[in-house]
Structure formats: structure tokens, C-alpha cells
Amino acid sequence: MTLDSTPAPALYDFDEPLLSDAARERLLLGLAGLFVTVSYLALLLVRGDSPFAAWPLIVWIGCAVSGHIALEKRLPGRDPFIFPIVMLLCGWGIALIDRLNPPFMPRQALWLIVSIAAMIGITRLPRHLRWLSRYRYLWLFGGLALLMATIAFGRNPAGVGPRLWLGIGEVYFQPSELLKMALIAFLASYLADNRDLLDTHGFQIGRLRLPALRYLGPLLVMWSISAIILVWQRDLGMATLYFAIFLAMLYVATGRSLYVVGGLVLLLIGGSIAYFGFDVVRERVTIWLNPWPYSNGDSYQVVQSLIGIANGSVFGQGIGQGSPTYIPVVHSDFVFAAIGEEWGLLGTLVVIGCLAILAQRAMRLAIGQADPFRALLAAGIGITLAIQSLLIMGGTIKLIPLTGVTLPFMSYGGSSLLVNFIMVGFLIVVSDPR
Amino acid sequence: MMGMTRSTNRLTAGVLIAFLAVAVSLTYWSVFAADGLLGRADNPRAVEFEQMLRRGAMYDRAGKLLAQTVDAGRSASGKQLARRVYPEPSTLTVTGYYSLTQGGKLVHGGVEEAFDATLRGDDTLTPGERIGDDLLHTPRAGNDVRLTLDLSLQNAAAGALRPYSGAIIAVDIPTGAIRAMVSAPSYDPNTGEGNLSAAQLLADPSALLFNRAIQGVYQPGGALETVVLSALLTDRVTLDSPLPIPTAPLQIGKFILDCATALPGTATLQLAYADACPAAFASAAYDHRDSLQAAIEAFGLLKPPSLAHFKTQTGSLPLPLNALPATHDELGVQGVGQGLLTVTPLQMVAVVAAIANHGNAVPMTLVDATRAPGMTTWQPISQPADQPAIISSTIASSLRLALRAAVTDGAAHIADQPDMTVYGHASYALSGLGSDPRTNGLSWFIGFVDTPNGSTTAIVVVVENTRNPTLAAQIGGTVLYAASRMAK
Numbered sequence: 001m002t003l004d005s006t007p008a009p010a011l012y013d014f015d016e017p018l019l020s021d022a023a024r025e026r027l028l029l030g031l032a033g034l035f036v037t038v039s040y041l042a043l044l045l046v047r048g049d050s051p052f053a054a055w056p057l058i059v060w061i062g063c064a065v066s067g068h069i070a071l072e073k074r075l076p077g078r079d080p081f082i083f084p085i086v087m088l089l090c091g092w093g094i095a096l097i098d099r100l101n102p103p104f105m106p107r108q109a110l111w112l113i114v115s116i117a118a119m120i121g122i123t124r125l126p127r128h129l130r131w132l133s134r135y136r137y138l139w140l141f142g143g144l145a146l147l148m149a150t151i152a153f154g155r156n157p158a159g160v161g162p163r164l165w166l167g168i169g170e171v172y173f174q175p176s177e178l179l180k181m182a183l184i185a186f187l188a189s190y191l192a193d194n195r196d197l198l199d200t201h202g203f204q205i206g207r208l209r210l211p212a213l214r215y216l217g218p219l220l221v222m223w224s225i226s227a228i229i230l231v232w233q234r235d236l237g238m239a240t241l242y243f244a245i246f247l248a249m250l251y252v253a254t255g256r257s258l259y260v261v262g263g264l265v266l267l268l269i270g271g272s273i274a275y276f277g278f279d280v281v282r283e284r285v286t287i288w289l290n291p292w293p294y295s296n297g298d299s300y301q302v303v304q305s306l307i308g309i310a311n312g313s314v315f316g317q318g319i320g321q322g323s324p325t326y327i328p329v330v331h332s333d334f335v336f337a338a339i340g341e342e343w344g345l346l347g348t349l350v351v352i353g354c355l356a357i358l359a360q361r362a363m364r365l366a367i368g369q370a371d372p373f374r375a376l377l378a379a380g381i382g383i384t385l386a387i388q389s390l391l392i393m394g395g396t397i398k399l400i401p402l403t404g405v406t407l408p409f410m411s412y413g414g415s416s417l418l419v420n421f422i423m424v425g426f427l428i429v430v431s432d433p434r
Numbered sequence: 435m436m437g438m439t440r441s442t443n444r445l446t447a448g449v450l451i452a453f454l455a456v457a458v459s460l461t462y463w464s465v466f467a468a469d470g471l472l473g474r475a476d477n478p479r480a481v482e483f484e485q486m487l488r489r490g491a492m493y494d495r496a497g498k499l500l501a502q503t504v505d506a507g508r509s510a511s512g513k514q515l516a517r518r519v520y521p522e523p524s525t526l527t528v529t530g531y532y533s534l535t536q537g538g539k540l541v542h543g544g545v546e547e548a549f550d551a552t553l554r555g556d557d558t559l560t561p562g563e564r565i566g567d568d569l570l571h572t573p574r575a576g577n578d579v580r581l582t583l584d585l586s587l588q589n590a591a592a593g594a595l596r597p598y599s600g601a602i603i604a605v606d607i608p609t610g611a612i613r614a615m616v617s618a619p620s621y622d623p624n625t626g627e628g629n630l631s632a633a634q635l636l637a638d639p640s641a642l643l644f645n646r647a648i649q650g651v652y653q654p655g656g657a658l659e660t661v662v663l664s665a666l667l668t669d670r671v672t673l674d675s676p677l678p679i680p681t682a683p684l685q686i687g688k689f690i691l692d693c694a695t696a697l698p699g700t701a702t703l704q705l706a707y708a709d710a711c712p713a714a715f716a717s718a719a720y721d722h723r724d725s726l727q728a729a730i731e732a733f734g735l736l737k738p739p740s741l742a743h744f745k746t747q748t749g750s751l752p753l754p755l756n757a758l759p760a761t762h763d764e765l766g767v768q769g770v771g772q773g774l775l776t777v778t779p780l781q782m783v784a785v786v787a788a789i790a791n792h793g794n795a796v797p798m799t800l801v802d803a804t805r806a807p808g809m810t811t812w813q814p815i816s817q818p819a820d821q822p823a824i825i826s827s828t829i830a831s832s833l834r835l836a837l838r839a840a841v842t843d844g845a846a847h848i849a850d851q852p853d854m855t856v857y858g859h860a861s862y863a864l865s866g867l868g869s870d871p872r873t874n875g876l877s878w879f880i881g882f883v884d885t886p887n888g889s890t891t892a893i894v895v896v897v898e899n900t901r902n903p904t905l906a907a908q909i910g911g912t913v914l915y916a917a918s919r920m921a922k
Binding site: 248251253254303306307311312313314322323340345349355356363364366367372382393394397398 | 437438439440443449450453455456457459461464467468469471472474477478479482509
């Protein structure tokens with residue numbers, strides 16, 4: 001009797017995923033591309049434009065393809081969800097800006113190219129990121145220097161309003177966006193090195209254990225940056241965002257609720273002082289509490305935003321078929337309201353879902369890191385994207401007072417898009433375990 | 435790292451809860467609070483949506499255009515807009531007025547208001563079609579509406595009343611089709627007056643958009659004599675009954691009521707009616723109080739007259755006559771139409787229409803057909819056919835005689851026309867607070883003419899701020915003449 005020498009059939013490996021990460025990313029990019037393409041074609045149909053007007057779609061496709069190829073070459077083990085999500089959001093944003101304010105669209109498309117290039121550039125730098133961690137004070141003081149420069153030489157492209165931009169010719173850049181990245185990098189590095197000292201080296205007041213001043217000092221410097229921005233630049237949005245990032249990262253690093261509570265108390269005190277000291281804060285709070293009596297004045301923007309969202313109902317009016325242009329500055333601050341009007345509740349829920357997944361993926365990456373710097377960097381980026389999104393979405397729907405920050409990847413704003421993609425680049429680097 | 439894991443997880447949970455709160459808030463605004471938001475006056479989308487609507491046109495009975503929607507450029511968000519034009523300003527109080535500005539929508543009066551859903555196309559869409567149109571943003575067109583109005587007669591009546599304030603209604607008997615309805619002063623949106631905003635129009639002290647014909651409430655004065663006469667005839671008083679001192683003036687407060695024209699020393703009830711002498715009717719109210727109350731109710735003067743699809747106004751009699759003190763003075767004032775009873779021109783034309791229709795009520799209509807967009811066939815609107823008897827045909831015949839006598843021998847003689855048999859009664863009423871007898875009153879003419887095509891046209895004319903029955907009769911005669919000629 002001889003043994004059957006036919007090899008046994010291979011058993012199905014249930015642990016092996018159906019799709020590889022690269023294939024998964026390609027599939028998701030394909031779905032994103034399908035959505036962006038259909039939206040763009042619908043816009044062309046409504047406007048009666050020629051097919052050549054869809055050239056931004058080609059730009060987007062080129063960015064998606066080149067980004068995917070570059071990432072696959074350099075970081076094959078990366079998270080496959082992050083890049084498709086941000087490409088969906090920025091492609092949607094390009095179609096939106098073309099619909100809401102066509103003259104701004106070519107510039108946004110150009111910034112998309114620059115941003116993708118920057119993201120790819122980040123991934124080509126040393127992946128250990130020690131260069132980011134080591135020179136934290138360079139990033140901090142560089143960011144502060146930009147902030148001072150803005151206070152001294154800042155301009156507004158519109159000619160009126162807060163002077164938050166630095167310009168060279170017709171090209172404007174918002175330094176507060178870069179400062180955001182510098183802040184995250186500094187905090188991630190500082191907290192990674194000193195979080196234990198913050199916890200163990202301090203003094204006791206009653207039942208409260210406070211950190212030593214020499215360790216808390218730099219953090220207080222960061223906190224005062226928020227105050228400077230609010231006082232000098234009247235930029236309520238950025239001031240709130242910086243303080244929230246600072247507080248959140250401090251909590252992640254130390255796990256101490258004391259810092260959160262203390263921070264919120266400081267925020268309340270600062271907010272109260274600002275309410276009585278600055279017209280812009282008082283106005284924003286008044287509008288938030290009761291916008292209806294001022295619907296033809298100060299709260300026109302918020303009221304029209306809510307009306308636009310109501311007009312969209314569940315399924316939306318369709319791209320190009322609503323009336324979101326009744327909302328002032330809709331292509332920038334109130335792009336979320338435009339989504340609500342033309343894509344409806346379903347569209348806005350999709351946007352919320354994408355941003356929530358993005359934040360959750362970043363936080364999940366943070367948990368999986370052995371290196372505390374990389375963990376805090378990922379957490380900081382996730383927190384930043386989440387808080388910035390929540391600030392503008394909440395302000396648009398009167399859930400919280402309105403602040404003038406952009407909706408990540410979707411609002412018009414080259415500086416914002418560039419810095420967000422740089423952050424995404426760092427996130428993708430962190431996500432690759434190799 | 436365990437500590438960081440815990441804090442990171444908590445922070446993640448907090449962030450996700452915050453996103454959930456945003457989602458819940460969004461659901462509230464886009465679903466539950468949507469109707470309230472969209473109905474706000476400062477919602478420019480509502481105005482824009484209305485302006486995208488191709489509201490149906492209005493035509494007169496001969497197909498002449500009275501109102502239509504034309505293109506008006508593009509909105510701030512690029513949508514095609516429309517505006518309403520009224521090529522025949524004399525018909526504005528009949529058509530009503532529709533305008534859209536950023537301040538809001540104004541749909542005021544007339545057919546625009548009564549047939550708003552039809553003109554918008556709302557009442558012909560099934561729920562499924564409405565959802566489909568909303569989803570696909572199909573431009574909506576409303577239905578056209580055909581009025582019973584005769585534009586030629588309307589213009590003739592408007593011209594006859596110019597430059598006075600007042601109202602004219604002309605009704606076809608027995609169909610009840612309103613052939614002319616004039617209210618003055620009115621508003622011409624095609625001239626420089628077209629720059630008035632909706633708010634200015636509504637606030638204008640001349641009440642430019644107010645339809646006096648169906649909404650104006652007036653003191654009937656001598657016009658009530660027809661109703662009083664009907665009551666007397668019901669109580670078997672005859673037209674040739676002699677009257678003592680028929681020309682006696684009547685004092686109402688500090689004002690004196692006289693006959694519209696002079697009378698010989700003795701006269702009959704018929705002649706007193708023809709010359710609108712108040713004394714006979716003052717005493718009739720005292721002697722025939724119950725019959726007068728019954729006649730007032732039978733002729734429908736205490737309820738809004740029926741005009742299919744329209745809201746009409748009624749005058750009032752706050753207290754029935756038998757609840758008033760039974761004195762000559764108190765009831766005499768009621769009998770001459772200077773008491774508590776007020777009436778509208780539409781109510782008075784219903785009175786004279788019933789007389790012309792041999793005592794039977796005439797159900798009046800202003801719109802008789804609609805037409806779907808793109809179609810050529812008109813669909814008739816069902817009309818009330820009920821013509822209950824108000825007075826007996828015998829009494830109606832007697833009233834006819836009296837009305838004829840008022841034209842041949844009385845205050846309405848100027849209404850008489852060659853080759854026509856005009857029936858009518860001219861009178862006046864004290865009205866207003868001024869002491870100038872030339873302006874503290876208004877003048878009435880009620881009458882009808884048998885037209886060559888076998889029908890009859892009944893009219894009411896009321897002229898404000900003048901105590902000149904001859905003027906009202908002259909206007910009435912002109913309109914009846916025009917009606918008769920147009921009926922050939």
C-alpha cells in the first residue's frame with residue numbers, strides 16, 4: 001500500500017485579509033474618485049459647462065494616483081484609510097469651491113498639488129522623526145517669530161478685517177496654520193520627555209498635586225500664545241483651537257484630569273474677560289445665544305446657514321441647485337452649511353463620519369506606538385483635526401459660538417490645506433510600523 | 435504607556451461623542467426645525483423659489499390677457515426669475531395683486547389670492563408628482579384661470595367712474611357671471627406708480643388695493659328703499675297708494691334728508707320711490723317693522739354674499755329692528771338706510787339681480803374655468819346652480835315697474851338710454867364726519883337692462899364723497915348702455 005503523494009490542498013487562512021492594504025486603499029480611492037467625478041459631472045450639467053471645465057477633476061485624479069504610488073513605494077505598511085479619506089474630503093472641497101466661488105477654484109487646485117507634494121516630501125524624510133523631536137524649540141520659536149511677524153506686518157487679502165496673513169505679491173499665507181503644526185510638534189516632544197516629571201516632580205497643595213514650575217513653564221508659554229492671538233489678532237477660532245490642543249495633549253500625556261479641569265476653569269475665566277473686553281467675543285456669544293432678533297445684521301450669516309441646512313433637508317437640493325451663496329463667505333467658513341444645503345443631512349453625516357474616522361484612526365495609531373513622541377504626535381494631529389472640525393461645524397449650526405476656523409480639507413484656504421496635508425504626512429509615517 | 439492608552443481612549447470617546455452631538459443637532463435643524471426656518475420672512479430662498487414659479491395667467495371671457503408671468507433676469511444664485519405683469523390696470527382689484535421682492539411675497543386680494551393654489555399649480559399635482567418635481571427641481575408652471583369678466587365692459591365702467599372714488603359691479607342674469615367689477619382709486623403697476631413697494635401699497639391711505647366692490651361697507655341710505663318697498667309690497671301695500679306729505683324732509687341729527695328730485699304736492703308710493711323721498715320709507719319702517727326685518731334677511735343683507743371661491747364681506751345690523759325702541763324716530767332712521775344697517779355693493783347687486791331674475795337669487799361667479807399649462811382646452815369649474823326664491827315673482831314684477839318708473843319719471847332719469855329699457859333707482863346716503871353737504875355722503879344707483887341677446891345685466895354703482903344721485907345714475911346708465919351694446 002502506497003501513501004498518496006498528492007499534496008494536501010491548502011487550507012483557507014481566515015486570518016489573511018481579503019484585500020491587501022494597498023488594494024484596500026486603491027478601492028477606497030476608487031470610490032472616492034467615483035463620488036468626486038459624479039459630483040463634478042453633475043455640476044457641469046447644471047451649469048451647462050463644457051467637459052473641459054472638469055480639469056480640476058483631472059488634477060485631483062493625478063494627485064490621488066501620484067500620492068498613492070509615492071506612499072506605496074515609501075510606506076507600504078501604512079494605514080490604508082487615511083489617504084483615501086483626506087482625498088475624498090479635498091476632492092469634494094474642490095467641487096464645492098468651484099460651485100460656490102469659481103474664481104477661487106484654480107488657486108485651491110494649485111494648493112492641492114503643492115500640498116500633495118508636501119505630504120510626499122514629509123514621507124521621504126527620515127521616518128524615525130527624531131529630527132522633529134530634537135529641534136522642538138526651533139519649531140516653537142520659529143512659530144512664535146511668524147506670529148510676531150503677522151502681528152507686525154500682517155495683511156488681509158480682502159483688504160478689510162483681521163490681518164492674519166503674510167503676503168508676497170498676490171500669494172498669501174496664514175502663519176497661524178504653521179504655528180499649529182509647530183505647537184503639536186513641540187508639545188509632543190516636550191511632553192514625551194517630561195510627562196513623568198510633570199507627574200512626579202511637583203508640590204502639594206492640600207489634596208492637589210501640582211507640577212514644578214520649571215516643567216510647567218514652557219506649557220504656560222504655550223497657553224499665553226492663545227491669549228496673545230486673541231488679544232492682538234482677535235482670532236477667536238485659532239486662540240480656542242490652540243488652547244484646546246494644548247489641554248488635550250497635556251491630558252493624553254499625563255492622564256491627569258486636574259489639567260483638564262484647570263484648563264477649563266482658565267478658559268472660562270479668560271472667556272469671561274474676553275466677553276467684557278472684546279467686542280468680537282461679546283458679539284459671537286450674543287449671536288450664539290439668540291441670533292433671531294439680529295437676523296438681518298450681525299447674525300445674518302448663522303441664520304442663513306441654518307436656513308440653508310433646513311433647505312437641504314435629508315437628501316439635499318443637489319449640487320448647483322441650492323442657494324448657499326446667500327451665506328456670506330460660504331466657500332470658506334460656512335462650507336459645511338453649503339454641504340448641508342446641496343447634499344442634505346446625508347452628506348453632512350458622511351463628512352462627520354469621515355472626520356470622525358480620521359480622528360479615531362489617528363488616536364488608534366497613538367495607542368499602538370511604543371515611542372511616546374510618535375504616540376503624542378499622532379494623538380496631537382488627531383485631536384487637532386477633530387477639534388478644528390468640531391469648532392467650525394458646531395459654530396455653523398449654533399451648537400457653540402461661531403469661530404473663524406476652516407473645515408479641514410474642504411474649506412477654501414491654501415495654508416490650511418497645506419498644513420493639514422503635512423499633518424497627514426506625519427500621520428501616515430507614524431502609521432507604518434516598519 | 436498604559437496611562438497614555440487610558441487617557442487616549444477617554445479622549446477618543448469624548449471626541450466621538452462630540453461628533454455625535456453635532457450629528458444630532460444637524461438632524462434637528464434639517465428635519466424637525468426645517469419648516470419653521472424655511473417659513474421665516476428673511477429666507478431669500480422662499481422668494482427665489484416663488485420667482486422660479488411660472489404662475490398661471492388670467493384671461494377674460496373673450497380670452498384677453500389680464501395677468502401673466504414673464505422672465506425677469508437671474509437671481510443672485512443664478513436662478514431664472516419671473517415677475518407678474520398686469521396689462522389692464524382697470525382690472526387690478528379683480529385680478530388681485532401679486533409681487534415678490536426680497537422683503538417677501540405679497541398676494542393680495544382678488545383672483546390671485548382666491549385661486550393662489552391653482553395659479554401655482556399646487557392643486558393639480560399628486561403627492562408623488564410633487565416629490566418628483568422637488569427632487570428633480572423641475573420648473574413648475576401653474577394653471578391658467580379664465581374670468582367671467584368682459585374686459586371691454588370693465589374698461590367702460592372704469593372710465594365711467596373716473597375720477598371719482600367708489601365701486602361698480604355688473605352681473606349677467608341669470609348666469610350670475612360678473613362682467614365688470616371696478617373699485618376706485620386703484621393702482622396701475624405699469625406706470626410710475628409701479629415703483630411702490632408692497633408695504634407702501636398696503637399702507638397707502640387711499641387703500642389702493644382695497645376692493646370696494648366686495649369689501650367696502652357703506653351706509654345704504656336711499657338704496658335701502660328698494661328693500662323697504664319690497665317689504666311694503668309683501669304687506670300688500672300697492673305702488674299707487676297715496677302718501678301724505680311725501681316730500682317732507684327728514685332730520686337726522688343736524689343733517690336734513692330730502693328727496694333726490696322734487697315732487698308735486700301729492701304723490702304715490704311709486705313716485706316717492708322714483709324720487710327717493712325718505713319720508714315715506716321712514717314711516718314704512720315704523721309701520722312694517724317685521725316685514726322690513728324679514729326682507730333684509732331674505733335679500734341676504736346680514737350675511738356675506740356668495741361669490742364662489744372668494745371671501746366676501748357683509749355689512750351688519752347689530753340689533754334686529756324689533757329689538758330697537760318702537761319710536762318713529764328710531765325706526766324711521768333705519769327705514770331710510772341711515773341707521774345701524776350697512777351693506778356692501780356686492781350685496782346690493784344681489785338684491786337688484788334677484789329682482790331682475792323674477793324674484794330668484796342669482797349665484798354669482800367671477801371665475802368659470804381653468805387650464806393646465808401647455809393645454810388648449812379649458813376645464814369648467816363647477817358653479818352653484820341653486821336659485822332659491824327670495825321674493826315672489828309678483829312682487830318682483832311690481833319692483834320692476836317701480837324701477838322703470840324711477841328711470842322714466844324719477845331721479846334716475848339720466849340713466850335712460852334710447853332703444854333700451856333701463857330699470858334703476860338713484861339715491862344718496864349721508865356718510866362721513868364732515869359737515870360739507872357736498873362731500874359728506876355717497877351716491878347710489880342700482881338697476882338693470884335687458885340686453886338684445888335675451889339676458890339681463892344688473893349693476894350697482896356707488897360713488898363716494900358726493901351727494902349726487904344724478905351722477906351715480908349717469909354712470910350707471912353709461913355702463914348699462916355699454917353692456918347692452920357689447921351683448922349684441
